[in-house]
Structures are given as structure tokens and as C-alpha cells.
Amino acid sequence: MDNKRGKIEISNKYVAVDVGGSHIDVTLVDENFNVLPISSLDINKEYKVNDFWDFLFFAIKEINEIEKLCFALPGVVDPYRLYCIDCPNLDYWKNIDFSSLYEEGRRRGVRIRKILVSNDCNAGAVGVYKILRLQNKNIVYIAIGTGIGGGAILNNKLLIGANFSAMEPGHTKIYKKSYICGCGNWGCIETFASAKALTIYYNSKNNTNYSNLLSIIKNEPQHKVKKLFSRFSDYLSILLNNIIYFFDPDLIFLAGKIVFSSNLFEKQLIRKVIKKINLIKNFDRKRIVLLDDDLSNNTGLNIYNLVGSVFADEFL
Numbered sequence: 001m002d003n004k005r006g007k008i009e010i011s012n013k014y015v016a017v018d019v020g021g022s023h024i025d026v027t028l029v030d031e032n033f034n035v036l037p038i039s040s041l042d043i044n045k046e047y048k049v050n051d052f053w054d055f056l057f058f059a060i061k062e063i064n065e066i067e068k069l070c071f072a073l074p075g076v077v078d079p080y081r082l083y084c085i086d087c088p089n090l091d092y093w094k095n096i097d098f099s100s101l102y103e104e105g106r107r108r109g110v111r112i113r114k115i116l117v118s119n120d121c122n123a124g125a126v127g128v129y130k131i132l133r134l135q136n137k138n139i140v141y142i143a144i145g146t147g148i149g150g151g152a153i154l155n156n157k158l159l160i161g162a163n164f165s166a167m168e169p170g171h172t173k174i175y176k177k178s179y180i181c182g183c184g185n186w187g188c189i190e191t192f193a194s195a196k197a198l199t200i201y202y203n204s205k206n207n208t209n210y211s212n213l214l215s216i217i218k219n220e221p222q223h224k225v226k227k228l229f230s231r232f233s234d235y236l237s238i239l240l241n242n243i244i245y246f247f248d249p250d251l252i253f254l255a256g257k258i259v260f261s262s263n264l265f266e267k268q269l270i271r272k273v274i275k276k277i278n279l280i281k282n283f284d285r286k287r288i289v290l291l292d293d294d295l296s297n298n299t300g301l302n303i304y305n306l307v308g309s310v311f312a313d314e315f316l
């Protein structure tokens with residue numbers, strides 16, 4: 001039971017499950033934030049909840065007693081009632097009561113002591129906070145992928161919101177009318193600055209047919225890629241400026257696969273952010289942190305979501 005970040009014992013009973021729109025990872029996590037994958041599955045938007053329970057309990061069949069069973073979910077989550085209200089990218093994941101897993105576990109011979117359910121970006125924020133061992137810092141965490149999600153820890157609490165929808169930065173509007181967003185609105189920032197938006201924009205301007213941003217970066221001429229990321233940093237800097245004026249956090253973390261291309265945009269992004277913050281003198285550029293160190297050791301696991309899902313209860 002070895003992984004690159006250290007040893008992990010099977011006797012550790014924190015089970016963390018990261019559910020994405022197309023993939024699920026089931027892992028063990030220990031107190032030192034080591035993560036050991038135990039099972040994973042590719043899914044599509046028609047994946048049913050009952051199939052998920054079967055997959056999950058099969059993955060953890062060796063374990064008789066679980067200290068914490070923790071979930072990071074891509075949607076609106078009530079972490080107090082352990083309720084998944086809606087995962088927009090999974091057609092059947094609506095109004096799911098995760099507290100029913102206590103009974104389901106008993107029925108299948110697994111004793112579950114505690115269940116935690118988090119929005120994935122809230123879990124991500126907690127994961128960063130724990131792994132980097134931050135203390136008494138106000139942080140905002142932004143994950144850029146298909147969309148732009150976020151989480152915030154302010155005064156040592158996760159910002160949840162009256163409708164469990166605080167920190168949805170991707171759907172803040174920067175134009176009244178422009179591109180239509182998956183949420184049904186026009187002009188959301190994620191139609192300009194998500195990895196998906198960049199891919200769509202590049203294809204439309206260059207008559208290409210790339211399925212993802214990484215292939216564009218790998219295959220297209222450097223000057224065109226540079227131009228694309230210049231536009232990206234223009235828009236992302238608007239979002240970061242808004243976040244700074246809302247929360248003035250100690251640290252803003254940028255996560256997601258796009259950050260692995262940070263050499264294409266980091267310097268100009270920070271320059272553009274600082275240029276627009278007129279009211280905060282001497283803004284320290286180190287307050288914007290790109291999480292481009294690969295903590296997952298190429299396992300593809302989202303370490304922040306997984307670790308954060310286990311310790312989210314410290315911030316509720």
C-alpha cells in the first residue's frame with residue numbers, strides 16, 4: 001500500500017469519492033493527506049444513482065467499518081442535510097439523500113460512522129487549505145475546466161450561501177448579451193475564460209475541430225496559441241479583479257488542468273489584475289497562486305477535492 005507521497009494503511013477508514021461529470025474516483029485518504037486510489041469509473045450524463053451505490057459498495061467491500069465516507073459532487077449540495085440538490089451535468093442526480101447511506105451500509109454489512117457531502121469546489125478550497133497547512137487565511141479557490149467553479153473559506157468557514165450556491169464565479173456576467181451559457185444566461189464569464197470556451201473560440205476563428213485545449217496547445221502555431229491565452233488572461237483578470245473587490249482575500253488559488261499551461265499566461269494575467277486594482281495600493285502578486293504542482297503524481301486524481309471532502313466538516 002504505497003503511493004508516491006508516502007505510505008497509507010488500509011486500516012485508515014477515510015473513504016473519499018470524487019464525482020466528476022465524466023469520471024468517478026474512490027480513494028482512501030489519511031490524516032497526512034496521502035491519497036490511495038481504490039477504484040475508478042468513467043460515466044456519462046445518464047449514469048444512475050443506484051448504479052453508483054452498487055459501484056461504491058463493491059469498491060469498498062473489503063472495509064467493514066468506515067470512519068468517514070465523503071463525497072465531492074459537481075453541483076448544488078446541502079452539506080448540513082447531506083443532500084445533493086442538483087448536479088446539472090448528471091441527468092438523474094437530483095434530490096439525493098446521502099444520509100440514506102447509513103442504512104444502505106448497514107444492509108450491505110458496512111458500518112459508516114460519518115457521511116460528508118460537499119460541492120466539489122468547496123471541497124477543493126478545503127483541500128488546498130489543509131494540504132498547504134494554511135491558518136487563519138481568507139482564501140478563494142477557482143477551478144477552471146469545462147466551466148469555472150469556486151469555493152471560499154472566510155474567517156475559517158466555508159462560504160455556503162442561503163441556497164447553497166455561493167461562489168459560482170463562472171456564472172457571473174461580464175456582458176449583457178454575447179455567448180449563451182449552459183446555465184441559460186448570456187455573457188457568463190465561463191463562456192469566455194473556461195478551457196471549453198477557449199477551445200470553442202479557437203475552433204470557430206481558425207476553422208479547426210479540436211476537442212480540447214491541450215491539443216490546440218500541442219499542435220497549433222505558437223503565435224496563435226499566445227494570442228488565445230492573451231484573450232484568456234484579459235477575461236480571467238476581470239473575474240479576479242471582481243473577486244478581489246468582493247472579498248479582498250489573502251490568497252486566490254487557481255486550479256484545474258489549464259493551470260498546467262501557466263507559462264502561457266501567468267505573468268500577463270497577474271500584470272493585468274494588478275493594473276486594474278486602483279484602490280488597493282501595492283497589491284502583492286504572490287496573493288494569486290497557480291496550483292500547477294502536480295500533487296496527483298499523474299494519477300489523474302483531484303487531490304484537493306478528495307482531501308477536502310474528508311475535512312470539510314471542520315469548516316461548516
Ligand SMILES: [Zn+2]
Pocket residue numbers: 170171172181182183184185188
Ligand atoms: Zn452561466
